[in-house]
Amino acid sequence: xxxxxxxxxxxxxxxxxxxxxxxxxxxxxxxxxxxxxxxxxxxxxxxxxxxxxxxxxxxxxxxxxxxxxxxxxxxxxxxxxxxxxxxxxxxxxxxxxxxxxxxxxxxxxxxxxxxxxxxxxxxxxxxxxxxxxxxxxxxxxxxxxxxxxxxxxxxxxxxxxxxxxxxxxxxxxxxxxxxxxxxxxxxxxxxxxxxxxxxxxxxxxxxxxxxxxxxxxxxxxxxxxxxxxxxxxxxxxxxxxxxxxxxxxxxxxxxxxxxxxxxxxxxxxxxxxxxxxxxxxxxxxxxxxxxxxxxxxxxxxxxxxxxxxxxxxxxxxxxxxxxxxxxxxxxxxxxxx
Amino acid sequence: xxxxxxxxxxxxxxxxxxxxxxxxxxxxxxxxxxxxxxxxxxxxxxxxxxxxxxxxxxxxxxxxxxxxxxxxxxxxxxxxxxxxxxxxxxxxxxxxxxxxxxxxxxxxxxxxxxxxxxxxxxxxxxxxxxxxxxxxxxxxxxxxxx
Numbered sequence: 001x002x003x004x005x006x007x008x009x010x011x012x013x014x015x016x017x018x019x020x021x022x023x024x025x026x027x028x029x030x031x032x033x034x035x036x037x038x039x040x041x042x043x044x045x046x047x048x049x050x051x052x053x054x055x056x057x058x059x060x061x062x063x064x065x066x067x068x069x070x071x072x073x074x075x076x077x078x079x080x081x082x083x084x085x086x087x088x089x090x091x092x093x094x095x096x097x098x099x100x101x102x103x104x105x106x107x108x109x110x111x112x113x114x115x116x117x118x119x120x121x122x123x124x125x126x127x128x129x130x131x132x133x134x135x136x137x138x139x140x141x142x143x144x145x146x147x148x149x150x151x152x153x154x155x156x157x158x159x160x161x162x163x164x165x166x167x168x169x170x171x172x173x174x175x176x177x178x179x180x181x182x183x184x185x186x187x188x189x190x191x192x193x194x195x196x197x198x199x200x201x202x203x204x205x206x207x208x209x210x211x212x213x214x215x216x217x218x219x220x221x222x223x224x225x226x227x228x229x230x231x232x233x234x235x236x237x238x239x240x241x242x243x244x245x246x247x248x249x250x251x252x253x254x255x256x257x258x259x260x261x262x263x264x265x266x267x268x269x270x271x272x273x274x275x276x277x278x279x280x281x282x283x284x285x286x287x288x289x290x291x292x293x294x295x296x297x298x299x300x301x302x303x304x305x306x307x308x309x310x311x312x313x314x315x316x317x318x319x320x321x322x323x324x325x326x327x328x329x330x331x332x333x334x335x336x337x
Numbered sequence: 338x339x340x341x342x343x344x345x346x347x348x349x350x351x352x353x354x355x356x357x358x359x360x361x362x363x364x365x366x367x368x369x370x371x372x373x374x375x376x377x378x379x380x381x382x383x384x385x386x387x388x389x390x391x392x393x394x395x396x397x398x399x400x401x402x403x404x405x406x407x408x409x410x411x412x413x414x415x416x417x418x419x420x421x422x423x424x425x426x427x428x429x430x431x432x433x434x435x436x437x438x439x440x441x442x443x444x445x446x447x448x449x450x451x452x453x454x455x456x457x458x459x460x461x462x463x464x465x466x467x468x469x470x471x472x473x474x475x476x477x478x479x480x481x482x483x
Contacts, residue, residue, distance in 0.1 A: 039363050043369060302352070
């Protein structure tokens with residue numbers, strides 16, 4: 001048994017994944033603040049380090065040096081469990097995400113299923129955090145977040161099934177491999193054989209925004225109505241973990257969209273611009289960060305939706321369309337593929 | 338049913354327009370100033386507390402100690418101290434005190450001033466925890482300006 005090598009490998013992957021998740025969370029906050037500032041014609045953080053690049057470190061040091069406050073009447077074990085539940089599944093999901101042909105911690109056959117299994121734990125963190133806080137706003141926020149996630153998990157999974165039908169695999173590496181070649185082989189484009197590609201992509205993107213509780217669907221946080229929602233009572237790294245979990249989830253959402261629709265690590269122009277490489281982790285990262293930038297742009301463009309229109313969008317538009325989409329794609333696969 | 342699809346299409350279009358607007362704004366130059374390091378030029382009609390005008394020819398103030406500013410001040414916040422000195426024609430200004438805590442920046446003193454010896458300053462960085470800090474000796478201030 002090569003247990004020794006396996007343990008070393010596991011530790012390397014674990015450290016790498018945690019560093020990637022935490023580094024992304026820290027610097028996406030910087031991107032978010034800078035982006036928001038420039039969209040609103042301000043400058044954003046600029047004092048700590050060049051272009052404020054050391055700001056995330058300063059924020060991290062500040063958060064870690066603060067006291068964790070337990071208000072009267074909180075359910076202490078649950079209160080402490082919730083931030084962990086926000087962060088741990090997010091890190092777990094990175095295990096199956098393939099950044100390139102070979103750069104993946106664990107190449108699991110049912111990787112897609114595993115991702116959605118862990119992603120649905122995230123809502124438990126919001127629910128437990130909101131419930132354990134003994135705070136009216138937190139409970140309202142938790143209830144909202146649950147109804148939102150129930151509503152959006154349905155179209156998201158239906159769309160994922162559509163992609164699984166087309167690619168014929170739940171292995172993320174194989175899903176990307178089926179889109180090998182130039183950009184018109186990607187699942188997003190109708191030229192891939194499935195003319196519903198763009199609609200599927202847009203629906204998936206909307207659902208991933210809602211699943212990660214991101215603006216304009218951030219009803220769980222809704223700072224203008226619910227203070228900070230489920231993490232109102234959290235301070236120090238309890239709050240920090242919720243925050244990191246949120247950004248890790250954004251990264252996962254963007255990575256998943258890249259894998260399912262944008263051809264993962266494949267270059268869009270393998271023949272016309274060969275010197276950039278036909279495939280590689282950096283193509284994956286470029287696509288992923290472009291999507292993340294879109295997510296940031298969306299947050300600073302749209303006002304928050306009401307709960308009514310949020311649920312309306314899911315039940316009246318996304319669910320019927322995703323079901324029709326599934327039916328049509330199944331027909332295409334059956335009769336044309 | 339037609340309204341349902343029309344709503345989806347026009348709504349989606351409006352979302353795209355919104356995104357393009359924010360993306361364009363992102364590339365424009367910030368309009369804010371980094372205050373302690375940069376600040377705006379005050380407009381010519383900005384009214385700070387009054388100060389003695391420095392005469393370009395004589396290099397000192399033009400005050401003749403007539404006391405019209407003091408008499409005209411509705412808040413009574415100006416005190417002009419002048420005295421007769423040997424060999425000098427007219428009174429000599431020895432003290433010009435302004436109690437800025439009472440001043441309402443009406444400008445009556447400046448209107449009344451025949452030799453145009455006082456003007457509004459452009460000073461706005463005023464903050465203190467003690468009201469004594471707003472009792473200015475304008476003559477001293479003029480000398481420090483030199």
